Amino acid sequence: MVSVRIWAFLVAAAMTVAGSGGACAIAVGQESAPVSPDAPRAAEPLSLREAVQNLETHEPRPDLESILRRLDKLEQAAATPFENPDQWTVKFGGHVQLDYINWANADPAITGPDAEPGTKNYFEFRRLRLMAEGKGYGNLDFRLQMTLEPETVGDSDGAATSPDVKDAYLSMNDIPWLGRFRIGNFFVPFSLEQLTNDTFNVFMERSIPSQGVFAGDREVGVAFYNANENQDFTWTYGAFFDSISDTLKERIDDNQGYRLSGRVTWLPYYDEPSNGRYLVHLGAGVLYTDDQNNTVQFRARPQIHEGPRLIDSGILDATSYTTGNVEAAVVWGPVTVQSEAFLSRVNMSIADPATIGGAYTHVSYFLTGENRKYERFGQHGAQFGRNIPNRIFSLADGGWGAWEAKARWSYLNLNDISGGEYNDLAVGMNWYWSDRTRVMFDWIHPVTSSTTTFGSTTSDILAMRFDFNW
Template sequence: MQKFPLYLGASAIALTLAGPAFAAESADELQKRVDNLEATIDALRSEIADIRKQPEFKPSPNFTTSSGDYAFKFRGQIAADAAFFNVDKGTNDYNDGTQLRRARLGIDGTIQKDWLYRLEIDVGSASRDDSASGEIDVKDAYLQYKGLEEHTTITIGQHKTPNTLEQAISSSDTLFTEIPLFVEAFTNRTTAGGDYKAGVSAKYSDVNWTATLGVFGENYSINGGGNSGGTATTVYKDEGWGPAARLTWAPVNGVTETLHLGVSGYWRDTGGRTTGLRFRTGPEVSVDSTRLVDTGNIAANDYSFAGAELAGQYGPIYLQSEYGRTDVDRVTGSDVSFDGGYVGASWVITGENREYKDGAFARIKPKNAFSLAKGGWGAWEVAGRYSTLDLNDGNIAGGKETNYSLGLNWYPNNYLRFLVDYVHFDAKKSGIQNEGDAVITRVGVIW
């Protein structure tokens, strides 16, 4: 703020000294001087505005220049879970307990308007590819360019592969605490082809449709580090790689009515792995890491995934469903394939609906934030889901699992959410049945 008086003083002196000179100049020269002086004053005003500008808090600091060319903000989320199990069949001793599911810290930035960057890490011990409680897990680490034309972005670095609607939805916006069975099995980044991986992709996004195409290697946490990146005990010859793509279309895209259609897929070369390709998942409860269905390690030359998406909303009613299949070209023996799908639905009791943008749905934002003083109660939602996965084919008996889930979600405001899920799981593998129930609670903070 010390610059402000200096600017005013300099401007006053300039005007005073310019007076005698103006008399001796022609009208054109005088007008030119006036124009230059006005331009200088405008520039000073802009600089003063930048000096005075305070960071915006929503709820974390967001710094943006008045021109919008440069910006910087903090981002992150915390998700803390607790789960309790009841065993009907089987001998598994599931963990009743708590877990820091996510503890993400990150930054977003803009450089000269056209360049964007993001770095986000997860320090929670429950990141699904963690192999040690102290691991720092890199999520996003990329540079993005959007100066080609209005609707196109190019992304270079580690970011989400364009596979499935559930993966496209932010982890802070999902309908249930955990993603469906087949999505977890076919897009796990240490044992399958999706999730966060290093690569380059291009995305075109309009009001009604999106198209994304990219080529991806491995996750940064396992590049050049042997087995340090996760639970897989794989010896790598070369880094696995392959293309991935997603296409979405919303023939109906209004404020409260949406119809979403989509397809996605990937093909990946295994990089010469003799073991390590593996599809597996648990009871859709992250607190316990028990895998109820599991193919074991598969020696493969390459493998692929294809999925279809159908989702939509009509006011407070929301529907989300997907089907996916993966095919494996094995080194020895016949090729195998596995598939799965889910159907989920919800009703927002308080009447809100989800925002739809860039081929994905966001979490509920309450019309009236919770406040005892003002009488607001936030937004309330009830949800249900049917989820299934079949990992049996040929001589691979990975098992088959079917889950039924019910959920109650409370959104006190735009940045907090409380979830309570009930899951009934029923898995059969090699003649052994594991059936039971789980209740999971989550407290989430997003900024």
């Protein structure tokens, strides 16, 4: 931009000199031809400094003013998201996560066909996504996110051959009495941990009861989000199809199945002067699922993406199930404690109803003094947001980013459907280079009971992730 301004100034200067009838000349050190004593005396040549001073004090022509106005408009446009004549602004982004998993101590009992993909060490692109989001007409917003992980678009053992649809929705905001209306493919409003973006969660993977066991994933449906004026109370409810394929993006069947969900949250304490450095969050939710195939299955991996299902109920004949949960979180400066409990009643087709449950609790502590950011009424309602280091990691400036220590216990009980019990302990450290880049380290210690898939097992897993987004 600076070079453009210089050229514009020089062009206008030349025009100004030409417009003055050539009365201004610049001496450049060349010898002049002999002049007759009787010839009229020419004006003394100006030095370069004097010529520039004359130009600076000369009233600018309309052409120069027009050029500068256009440059200002170009600079403003370059600093803002893309905007088209239909009142839409669009922002493009992406998300990349690189994982390395090491089974430091795999229990020898975890073997056989049920152990696929086994206990081998592995590297993968956990997430490889592109995203576009934007706003329009003052009260609309949209988001489209596609995943490009090799499992879905490359030559693999799976049948998927196209990108998965993650977020694909349109929202209308500020509707009187109703708040925000959303339609498309998005997270079912249920569970604090599930609704918090994976970029903002503390651990590499969500806890075992909420990693698709009790909490819903993204589904196709509609939902309403609302809050009181101070956003101390939020309430959300929605209706969804049950398990439309992310890859096929369709289900052709007379029995579609459906899910109904509701969630309420309360913020009994929020420290306004510190912008939420100290707060208390409480919430509860319910999720009803009428299964599309009248079969259900509850199972979980050891808090890594690729690994054997250490606990598995098998396929059960059931018409529906209802899950309730309670959630709580306390942020007290650099310390955060977060916990949820789940209880689900499964309506079996032939046998009596069964009751299963689970819970998790985690604590995190910023060694560098930051605190977890909280969004009163974010993308999915009340949720945690993007963490921001006090100083970004920079060897040139001596900044070391933010360091967060963490520990979590999670639990799943499937005894009522002969699935057994599963306890999982995880501890680790997060290193935030900036608000969009971090390195994560998790040590995971899964312990299963005798009635689980592989019987009583104990293992140790070391996991590391490099995570960045834009």
